[in-house]
Amino acid sequence: MNNKKLFLIDTYTILYQGYYAYIKNPLFTSQGINTSPIIHFTYFLINTLNEEKPSYMAAFFDTSRKTFRKKEYPKYKAHRKKTPRDISIAMPYVVNILKSFRISSFYAKDGYEADDLIGTIAKKAEKKGYMIYIITLDKDFSQLVTKNIQIYRPPFKGNPKKILGIEEIKKKFGVIEPKQVIDLWSMMGDSSDNIPGLPGIGEKYARKFIQKYGSLEKFLNSTHDLSGKIKKNIEKNKKLGLLSKRLVTIVTNVPFFYFQEEKFSVKKPNWNSIKKIFCELEFQRLLKKTYQYKKKEWENNPFHS
Structure with missing residues (x-):
């Protein structure tokens, strides 16, 4: 002990x-x-x-x-x-x-x-x-x-x-390891601290992407896997996601x-x-x-x- x-x-x-x-x-x-x-x-x-x-x-x-x-x-x-x-x-x-x-x-x-x-x-x-x-x-x-x-x-x-x-x-939080909650909130945002997150990404999708890609950066580098409106939103707001990660990281x-x-x-x-x-x-x-x-x-x- x-x-x-x-x-x-x-x-x-x-x-x-x-x-x-x-x-x-x-x-x-x-x-x-x-x-x-x-x-x-x-x-x-x-x-x-x-x-x-x-x-x-x-x-x-x-x-x-x-x-x-x-x-x-x-x-x-x-x-x-x-x-x-x-x-x-x-x-x-x-x-x-x-x-x-x-x-x-x-x-x-x-x-x-x-x-x-x-x-x-x-x-x-x-x-x-x-x-x-x-x-x-x-x-x-x-x-x-x-x-x-x-x-x-x-x-x-x-x-x-x-x-x-x-x-x-x-x-x-439905993550593989605790430090991934940073990536989770970077994607979905956090209303309590007014963190913007990525437009159109809620908790369900954020958990799915974290489990698949492991981090925000890997997800942002894999937008070729996406399609339609969500792909357009993510590619347009990559900087917003990275900003969100800096804000939520202790x-x-x-x-x-x-x-x-x-x-x-x-x-x-x-x-x-x-x-x-x-x-x-x-x-x-x-x-x-x-x-x-x-x-x-x-x-x-x-x-x-």
């Missing part, structure tokens, strides 16, 4: 899950702060530390800066709504909670998204013999799945956690971004800082749960400093 477990948190997906889970009945402090996304994230964090006992963990955030995807294709994610105000307000608290638990946080670098940072660290850590779990609700990370990189979906509303490995991704070699074990190691939390934040946010139940975690995990534990 591999004890070198690295957990990488796609922070925004967890915050959004909490925000919408309580959308009809949000939780407010006496000062009027909507703590729904914060308390959801904090419960998730403590539960993960309790149940999974990771030796290494880090959280990742997007920024508002333009990425290379947006520069190359201005319509990329153009239909996305502005970040809800309550999530924006929650962010500083979440960052402080992570700092108090002494979990490192990383912000997207100029030109890149948090996905690219996670992808880069996952691949670098994999080469060093780590088992990597990407904590996310975002399907885009499916392309990174290997024997040693898996998707971790936390428990939610009574449903148990889900670990998505190679076989789960192959079955879910970068795994972000420049000057490295996996340094000491920055990712799970250390003993700052209990006084945690108590101060929880009191400010009026998290009485969480204070009790955190004390239980403190007593259970950190007393006489030789694996944490």
